[in-house]
Amino acid sequence: MTPPGLHVRNASLxxxxxxxxxxLECEFPASSWTCLLGRSGSGKSSLLRMIAGLHLPDNHHLDLTTSDGEALRGRLAWMAQQDLLVPWERVLGNVMLGARWRGERSASAVARAREMLALVGLAERADAWPAALSGGQRQRVSLARTLFEDASVVLMDEPFSAVDAITRLELHELAYRLLAERTVIMVTHDPLEALRLAERxxxxxxxxxxxxxxxxxxTPRPRALDDAEVQTRQTALVAELRETADAQ
Structure with a gap:
């Protein structure tokens, strides 16, 4: 599925x-990875939810068009800060939640779910319960569920903030590889995370x-921690965020 670009206009909240x-007006080019930062309460997650068409209070407005003129519905996947695994389903069932809600229970769907678990390194945990997984493993299941939807546009709301620093770096590598060629918009509070992954x-x-x-x-993504340009731009990005906070 060819990913579309997105054009947001008249976004108000x-x-x-x-x-x-x-x-607000902004463009998200097709097949690009954009990171959205800002102080807490600035509206980052709300803007992402508005793009996704998720429920918000009535006092908001957004005009959204796609580069191919087609509706976004059915081409969008969401990955949240919390892994949102349901405790009554095993790992395989959690990957397939969307399919089950849609009434898809075919052998091919099961095979695809197992394939996604293999991609994130959890093929052997398909029959485990969520409570038996580490935080990093749970986020890998959440990523597998996102991949299972095979959406061309992926919206991510601080998807790696709940795991330790080393696991986060590993998930950066994994997500970059597995979400290549999709249009990705990710909210993050972490300047280094944005500088490792973002094109914009x-x-x-x-x-x-x-x-x-x-x-x-x-430099090519995902960028190394010791990349000289990452270090230089991290200083500038932190200064921009501090200026943002001090101005409030």
């Missing part, structure tokens, strides 16, 4: 009397917030 952001970096700043683009390193 108000809580009470406060406009979190108003009339957007910072929500101001009151109401606006989207400020920052240059990402030009």
């Amino acid at each position: 108000t809580f009470g009397q406060r406009a979190l952001f108003s009339k 970096i957007l910072v929500l700043k101001g009151d109401p917030a606006r989207l400020v683009p920052l240059a990402a390193p030009e």
Whole structure:
């Protein structure tokens, strides 16, 4: 499935009397990986949910078009900060939750779920219960479930923030490899995570917030921690985020 680019226009969100952001406009090119950063409460996750069409209060608006003119519905997958594994299903069943909700219980669906578990290194844990998994393993199952949907657009809301630092680095490598060629938008609080993975970096700043683009390193992804350009740009990105917080 060829991934579309996304064009967001007139994105507005108000809580009470406060406009979190108003009339935002941005492009997410096809097959690109964009990271969205900003201070807590700036509206990053809300904007992502608006793009996904998930439930929000009535005081929001967004015009979304795709580069191919087709509806986004049916071409979108969501990966949340929490792994959202249900305890009454084994690992294989958790990977197949979307298929089960859609009434798809074919042998081919089961085979595909097992294939996704193999890709994330958990083929031997297909029959395990979620409670028996480590935090990193649970996030791998969540990634396998995202891959199982075979969506061309993937939205990720801090998907690796709940795991330890070493596991996070391993998941960066895995996610980059397995989500290649898709249009990915990821919310993160971690400047280094954005600099390792992103082709494009957007910072929500101001009151109401606006989207400020920052240059990402030009070296191949996923970038090494000791990449000189990563280190240089990390200093600039942290300074931008501090300026954002100090301005509030």
